Amino acid sequence: MRLDKFLANAGVASRRAAKAIIHDGRVTVNGDIADEPGIAVNEHGDDIRVDDEPAALPDAYRYVVMNKPRGYLCTAHDPGGRKTVFDLLEGSPERLFTVGRLDRDADGLLLLTNDGALAHRLTHPTYGVQKIYIVGTRERATERKIGLLRAGVEVEGRHVTPDAADILATDRDGSRLRIVIHDGRKHQVKLMCLAAGLPVSRLQRVRYGPLELSDLPRGQHRDLLDDEVRALEDAVGLDADARASVGESA
Numbered sequence: 001m002r003l004d005k006f007l008a009n010a011g012v013a014s015r016r017a018a019k020a021i022i023h024d025g026r027v028t029v030n031g032d033i034a035d036e037p038g039i040a041v042n043e044h045g046d047d048i049r050v051d052d053e054p055a056a057l058p059d060a061y062r063y064v065v066m067n068k069p070r071g072y073l074c075t076a077h078d079p080g081g082r083k084t085v086f087d088l089l090e091g092s093p094e095r096l097f098t099v100g101r102l103d104r105d106a107d108g109l110l111l112l113t114n115d116g117a118l119a120h121r122l123t124h125p126t127y128g129v130q131k132i133y134i135v136g137t138r139e140r141a142t143e144r145k146i147g148l149l150r151a152g153v154e155v156e157g158r159h160v161t162p163d164a165a166d167i168l169a170t171d172r173d174g175s176r177l178r179i180v181i182h183d184g185r186k187h188q189v190k191l192m193c194l195a196a197g198l199p200v201s202r203l204q205r206v207r208y209g210p211l212e213l214s215d216l217p218r219g220q221h222r223d224l225l226d227d228e229v230r231a232l233e234d235a236v237g238l239d240a241d242a243r244a245s246v247g248e249s250a
């Protein structure tokens with residue numbers, strides 16, 4: 001199995017983040033620094049460590065959905081000591097990581113797992129998994145501004161279009177929008193709205209692929225039901241064959 005894939009499956013980080021950790025020289029294989037994500041490792045025999053902590057494949061996968069409150073970071077550790085979503089998971093022995101991220105001031109549906117293959121596919125734009133956000137704006141959304149957004153806006157040198165953008169309500173101070181995207185670059189929804197003249201005051205994710213936030217209380221989390229895990233796997237075509245072969249691909 002490739003080293004980056006092993007680290008993702010071991011729940012150390014997403015596949016993309018695992019590559020960065022490897023390039024940073026934080027990973028050793030049998031005592032030697034391994035700075036090449038593509039090298040083959042033996043997941044059963046090699047001593048693989050990250051920051052000198054042994055990494056191992058999970059005995060069992062775990063899938064958690066959380067209603068993330070505002071004010072929590074989606075990182076494992078914050079050097080500044082700010083609150084992270086992992087503080088809300090206290091008592092969880094597994095090394096879970098977040099499937100993508102929500103900004104500190106955003107709230108709503110957040111998935112956490114130690115299943116690297118599923119997390120990779122859920123976050124990679126190729127698999128087209130849609131995420132739905134309810135967005136509060138500080139300016140009133142006019143049909144002209146929503147038209148601009150739907151046609152696509154320039155964000156950090158890229159032309160980006162939402163899969164859908166609709167006005168749900170408007171009052172004196174601003175509007176409430178429903179925005180659907182299937183890629184997820186940093187601050188994507190906020191930057192898209194800003195580029196269309198609609199600065200964001202509130203951002204809530206209410207759906208991730210087949211999974212809805214529903215009535216999960218803010219700050220609470222629960223394990224996914226088997227059917228919900230299967231629906232996520234189906235959404236990205238991750239069956240047993242794909243799991244067996246994914247370890248060998250780039």
Ligand code: URA
Nearest residue numbers: 102103187188189190
């Ligand atoms: N887009 C954003 O701007 N922020 C998020 O947290 C998620 C999507």
